[in-house]
Amino acid sequence: MAGLHDLSRGELQDILKRLRQLESAAPLQNASIGAGGLRVYDGGVITIQNGGLSVTGTATITGTLQADGTITFTGTFNQSGPTTFTGDTKLNGPTHINGTTDIAGNVTTTGTFTQNGTTNLNGTTSVKGDMNVTGGGKIKIGSSMTLDPSVSSGALVFSNGAQVFTDATTVQMFKGTSAVTVADGTATVQGNGSNYVRSDTTGNTIAGPLKNTSHSTVSSVTANVYMDASGNIKRIV
Numbered sequence: 172m173a174g175l176h177d178l179s180r181g182e183l184q185d186i187l188k189r190l191r192q193l194e195s196a197a198p199l200q201n202a203s204i205g206a207g208g209l210r211v212y213d214g215g216v217i218t219i220q221n222g223g224l225s226v227t228g229t230a231t232i233t234g235t236l237q238a239d240g241t242i243t244f245t246g247t248f249n250q251s252g253p254t255t256f257t258g259d260t261k262l263n264g265p266t267h268i269n270g271t272t273d274i275a276g277n278v279t280t281t282g283t284f285t286q287n288g289t290t291n292l293n294g295t296t297s298v299k300g301d302m303n304v305t306g307g308g309k310i311k312i313g314s315s316m317t318l319d320p321s322v323s324s325g326a327l328v329f330s331n332g333a334q335v336f337t338d339a340t341t342v343q344m345f346k347g348t349s350a351v352t353v354a355d356g357t358a359t360v361q362g363n364g365s366n367y368v369r370s371d372t373t374g375n376t377i378a379g380p381l382k383n384t385s386h387s388t389v390s391s392v393t394a395n396v397y398m399d400a401s402g403n404i405k406r407i408v
Contacts, residue, residue, distance in 0.1 A: 378402045 211217055304310060310318040315330040322328060326336030333346035341354040345361075352359045361367040366379030377398060395407045 373403070375404045376402045377404060 304320075307320055309320070312318070317328045319326050319328050322334065323336045323338045326334050328334050331346070333344075335342075335344045337343070341352050343353075344351045348361075348363050350359075350361045352361070357369065357371040359367050359369040362379075367377075369376045369378070379402075397405045397407050399405065
C-alpha cells in the first residue's frame with residue numbers, strides 16, 4: 172500500500188537534499204557530448220593530467236599543433252604539405268623516396284650504397300679507398316679515352332684508334348701497323364709489318380731492310396758490328 176502524501180509537510184528538505192547532491196556531483200567523470208559538440212573559447216585550455224586522449228574517429232587541426240614531448244606514430248603517416256625538420260632526425264626503418272630530392276648539406280653513409288640508375292657527378296670527386304668496376308663496365312674519360320675491359324685483358328682505347336692494352340704475357344702500345352711490345356725479358360719496337368727492333372736476353376735484333384740514306388757516315392775506321400741472316404747484331408772482335 173502506497174504511503175499518503177502529507178500536504179502539510181513542506182518540500183524544502185527535499186530541495187536542499189537535491190541541491191547538496193548536485194553540488195557534490197562530478198558529472199564530467201563519465202560524460203558524453205552529442206552533435207552539439209564542445210567549444211573551448213576566450214583563451215580556455217583543456218588540460219589532461221595523469222590521463223590520456225584517445226581518438227577513435229578523426230582529429231582535425233587547422234591551427235598550430237605544438238608538441239614538446241615524445242610523439243609516437245604506429246600506423247600510416249601521410250604528409251602532403253611542406254615539412255621542416257630542424258633537429259636531429261633518425262630513420263631506423265626502410266626509407267623510400269620516390270620524388271626529386273635535393274641535399275644541400277654533407278651526406279655520410281657507413282653502410283653499403285647501391286645506385287641502380289644513372290649517376291651524374293658534376294663536381295670534383297675524390298675516392299680515398301679502392302674503386303672496383305665490375306660486370307664488364309667501361310670507364311670513359313672525356314671524349315677521347317676509354318678504359319675497356321672487353322679488349323684483350325683490358326685496354327686504354329683512344330678515339331684515333333690507338334690502344335694501350337695487355338694480354339696474357341705482354342703489354343702493348345700500338346696505332347695502325349706500328350706497335351711497342353714489352354714482355355718478360357723482351358722489348359720490341361715494330362715500325363711497319365715485319366720490320367722491328369727487338370732486345371731480349373740473347374741480344375739485339377733488327378728485322379727488315381736497313382735504310383741508311385738519312386744516316387750519317389764515317390770512314391777510315393775498323394768495322395766492329397756485324398748483323399747475321401737472322402738480324403742479330405753482333406760485335407766484331
